[in-house]
Amino acid sequence: MGMKPKPLSVALLGTGRISETQLAPALASASGLRLWSVLSRNRGRAADFARRHRARSREPGYDRLDEMLADPGLDAVLVATPDALHGDQALAAIAAGKHVFVEKPMVTSSADGRRVVEAAAAAGVTVGVAYHLRWHGGHRAMERLVRGGALGELRHMRVQWTWPAPDDSNWRAGSDVGRWWSLAGVGTHCLDMIRWFMVPGCGEVVEVRSATSNAVWGGPRDETALVALTFESGATAEFCSSVQFESPSRVEVYGDQGYVIGNHTLGPRGAGTVFTRAGMVPYVVQNPYVGELADFAAAVRNGRPPAVDAREGLRNVELLEEIK
């Protein structure tokens, strides 16, 4: 009684941008977990990353996943490698009895996604997917308005998130460790926002229509994607993702009684403004990465699903696969 539960000891897989700038710092401040060990293709880089971010294991740097997973002190892994590596790494961790928190998109095929869902259920481990925007204070204020009925019945939603990539050298643009470009970078987040707001009141997505373009660099992947969705209730939604131009991001939710708009809220920080016809909606700025990790830790501890579970991660990928 009154004792703090032991924090989850978690490993980071991948030492790239999201691990360095968001996940490792968030691990240092989120309650319920701590950085334990690090996997890199290069053992020295893993050890260096582990030292800088104060990983707690005595030997925290690994270049082999099987060795890392054999550590009985390890409780969970955060998968932050390129998209097409997520599935096999998650399955290996599940097979070792570890809980898994996977960066978005969870996998790059629905077949892999089904394997993750089934393996997690059979092993009794928790799998969560890192849609951090659900932990943005402004989006949570929008969600309270929507769920509280302030907009009436939902009719439509529109999301746009774009950025200008400097060139097509990113692994998402063409290599076999990716599958989509704008859709994996930001479109999957747009889709998750739409599903989070719409599915509870409007039912499942029943139709997907889309247009994609690769006109600037002519590579194999989407540079821009436009996607239109229809839900069981007849409500509609649309999103635009692109690596070809800068725009102020938008999250727009429309009901028969009103609307709520998030302006410039999509991104790594809990920033931007939220407003309705009545004016600005105040919210408390919070680090969304701390929120998603604390939720994952609480889900493991309490044996309940995380905010985005493997089934929802799979549903997102199934819809990405329908985009032409």
Ligand SMILES: NC(=O)c1ccc[n+]([C@@H]2O[C@H](COP(=O)([O-])OP(=O)(O)OC[C@H]3O[C@@H](n4cnc5c(N)ncnc54)[C@H](OP(=O)(O)O)[C@@H]3O)[C@@H](O)[C@H]2O)c1
């Ligand atoms: N939720 C968010 O806000 C957000 C934002 C950005 C990215 N992400 C997701 O996080 C994941 C990583 O993205 P990132 O932007 O951090 O990518 P990144 O900077 O390229 O880092 C990926 C890391 O994975 C490791 N890796 C292992 N095999 C690799 C390979 N064959 N090619 C390249 N890297 C390899 C590398 O670490 P070593 O060199 O140490 O092996 C690399 O640094 C992606 O799934 C992405 O969608 C999420």
